[in-house]
Amino acid sequence: MRQVRSDEGFVCPCIVCGVSLERIFPEHPIQVINEPNNAVTFLSRGQYGSTIFDSFDGNTLEINVCDECVKKAAEKGWVIYNNNNPHKDLPIGKGSFIWNGMDFS
Numbered sequence: 534m535r536q537v538r539s540d541e542g543f544v545c546p547c548i549v550c551g552v553s554l555e556r557i558f559p560e561h562p563i564q565v566i567n568e569p570n571n572a573v574t575f576l577s578r579g580q581y582g583s584t585i586f587d588s589f590d591g592n593t594l595e596i597n598v599c600d601e602c603v604k605k606a607a608e609k610g611w612v613i614y615n616n617n618n619p620h621k622d623l624p625i626g627k628g629s630f631i632w633n634g635m636d637f638s
């Protein structure tokens with residue numbers, strides 16, 4: 534593994550389509566590792582069923598999916614929206630929902 538330094542401005546490409554992603558604030562002097570524009574960043578501690586990654590120490594993997602790929606997956610019903618905040622005043626209640634990529638109702 535190669536360590537990523539915060540001054541590199543490193544941004545992972547979309548893990549689905551491979552498109553290169555830009556930093557959200559390219560001119561900002563303080564660079565953050567993997568802060569993409571027009572994409573969603575996912576952090577995972579793995580999964581018990583995975584044969585390649587299941588963190589027991591809190592370490593994470595981090596990937597990006599561009600907004601267009603998230604939108605396409607949501608339209609197919611492949612994205613779960615988790616409302617984990619019972620105090621949040623959203624139209625839907627607490628729980629897990631198939632997200633259509635557009636609304637929260």
Ligand SMILES: [Zn+2]
Pocket residue numbers: 547548549550551552598599600601602
């Ligand atoms: Zn993509």
